Amino acid sequence: MLSHFSFLDAGIVGVYLLLTIIAGLAVRKYVGKVEHYLVAGREMNLYLGIASLAATEFGIVTCMYTAQNGYKMGFAGATPGILQTIAMLVVGITGFCIKPLRDAGVMTIPELFEKRFGSTVRWLSGVVIVLGGLLNMGVFLRTGGEFLLLTAGFNPDAFAQSHQLEIMMSVLLIIVAVYTVLGGMLSVLVTDFLQFIVMSLGMLVVTVLILGKIGWTPLVEAVQKHHGSAGFNPFLMERGWEFVLFNLCLQFAVVLTWQAVIQRVLSAKSTKTGRQIYAHTSFFFTARFLIPGLWGIAALATLTPEQVGGNTLYAMPKFLSMFLPSGLMGILIAGMLAADMSTDSAYMLTWGGVIYNDILAPFRKKREWSEKKGVLMNRFIVAMIGLFLLFYGLWYPLKGNLWDYLGVTGTIYLSSMSVLLIACCYWKDANNWGAMGSIILGALFPIGFLVLQQLPATAEWAQEIGPYKSGISSYIVSGLAMIIGSLLKKHLVLNKQNP
Amino acid sequence: MSFFWLLITIFCIAWYFTMTFYVGVRGFFDIKEMLLALKSNDASNTKEE
Numbered sequence: 001m002l003s004h005f006s007f008l009d010a011g012i013v014g015v016y017l018l019l020t021i022i023a024g025l026a027v028r029k030y031v032g033k034v035e036h037y038l039v040a041g042r043e044m045n046l047y048l049g050i051a052s053l054a055a056t057e058f059g060i061v062t063c064m065y066t067a068q069n070g071y072k073m074g075f076a077g078a079t080p081g082i083l084q085t086i087a088m089l090v091v092g093i094t095g096f097c098i099k100p101l102r103d104a105g106v107m108t109i110p111e112l113f114e115k116r117f118g119s120t121v122r123w124l125s126g127v128v129i130v131l132g133g134l135l136n137m138g139v140f141l142r143t144g145g146e147f148l149l150l151t152a153g154f155n156p157d158a159f160a161q162s163h164q165l166e167i168m169m170s171v172l173l174i175i176v177a178v179y180t181v182l183g184g185m186l187s188v189l190v191t192d193f194l195q196f197i198v199m200s201l202g203m204l205v206v207t208v209l210i211l212g213k214i215g216w217t218p219l220v221e222a223v224q225k226h227h228g229s230a231g232f233n234p235f236l237m238e239r240g241w242e243f244v245l246f247n248l249c250l251q252f253a254v255v256l257t258w259q260a261v262i263q264r265v266l267s268a269k270s271t272k273t274g275r276q277i278y279a280h281t282s283f284f285f286t287a288r289f290l291i292p293g294l295w296g297i298a299a300l301a302t303l304t305p306e307q308v309g310g311n312t313l314y315a316m317p318k319f320l321s322m323f324l325p326s327g328l329m330g331i332l333i334a335g336m337l338a339a340d341m342s343t344d345s346a347y348m349l350t351w352g353g354v355i356y357n358d359i360l361a362p363f364r365k366k367r368e369w370s371e372k373k374g375v376l377m378n379r380f381i382v383a384m385i386g387l388f389l390l391f392y393g394l395w396y397p398l399k400g401n402l403w404d405y406l407g408v409t410g411t412i413y414l415s416s417m418s419v420l421l422i423a424c425c426y427w428k429d430a431n432n433w434g435a436m437g438s439i440i441l442g443a444l445f446p447i448g449f450l451v452l453q454q455l456p457a458t459a460e461w462a463q464e465i466g467p468y469k470s471g472i473s474s475y476i477v478s479g480l481a482m483i484i485g486s487l488l489k490k491h492l493v494l495n496k497q498n499p
Numbered sequence: 500m501s502f503f504w505l506l507i508t509i510f511c512i513a514w515y516f517t518m519t520f521y522v523g524v525r526g527f528f529d530i531k532e533m534l535l536a537l538k539s540n541d542a543s544n545t546k547e548e
Binding site for chain 2: 030036046186193197200207208211224229232294
């Protein structure tokens, strides 16, 4: 394959990596307490919050699945981004759930649940959050590695045999892990800021170049030719209503309870700053789907099916490897490395924070740990997550659409946590019976779907059900379990005690 | 429908371009302020001890 990756590009990438490591390590001296490590001492202001939220929520994996959506669905593939913008704006303006959450002064969502539903629910919430989050993040490294190698012009078969991908992934993860382990949220914020700028410049330059060189009309014509009207209107797609409804539930749940997003609200200087971060960043989520979506559509317009091969995930990086000139290739790869590193570091810290704060909470009950021991334990957990990612990322065989996999694994906890959070903040009759039922049933559907999808005997059946129906069912069942469980306890137990 | 996507794309690029520069400048001062606040908190904690 022809690629324009040159020494100039390698130099740009090298300088960027060096700057990131220096910035990430420079702030580690400010970490003295667990609160500094997990939520930056709650000193994050608006613009740093916007940069951090945008950088965290855009990784190479995001770029890959949104471009795949563009290639496979046309412009309609950017619908989840528009839905997330709406959700973010509504929650940011009204303060729905995030206001009481930030006002409570907690470091994680399960910590808030303990106040209402007890310590068992806090622990169980921590377990499903970490389970869903780590399964979700498990595919980040491999997908990121595939993008970088394909864009740099390597052949997918060649890198599968030579382990180039695994070596590159390991080096990248070690760099990210070093500054995240040492500096926690402070390193994440400072490097996120740097990564936001590099990533955004890379994305903007590439998009303007695509629109300038290929033009808008050929992109529209390619979508019309391959997808017809469904390429512009998501409701006309196959299972279009299911797609929109599932993504609407998913995006509202993400905005309310995705720990990596919520951690920005919890690290904010005040509740008002947290809400402003949401409202001001909201439109970024449309850009997050639309810009790489355009790159995917450009691949659809310019590459033949033979050039793309069997995997549509590779269409966009293959297109970029042939399209971008030397120099710009370096800016793009530095930008995408920036995007990936900021996501990996923030996610490692996020799930690590839940393990420390909630899953290990029972072990701190008898004797409170010192701040020094707490920081040390957090560093150890983040390092262990790094190791897990390295091994899980190497052996999990991804089947189907990447966005669907991420949606399904995220739903393992998003469905129940969003129900619990809403009930915790606004329903006075909600109790631990409803919460437990909601967590268990909310996780059952997506996990069941993933298992059915992997077993040869049931794979066809899973395909018939599809990820959207399984996801929507999870939200409905989770909500019903909360209502029925809470009312049942109220009538059976509480009424018995107070006849 | 393609006109709708054209409008969104133009707005998206213009908004993202402006945001990158604005956040790039203001975010730098936020980092400075955050690190100063953490440093002064640390100093006052040490004094109290």
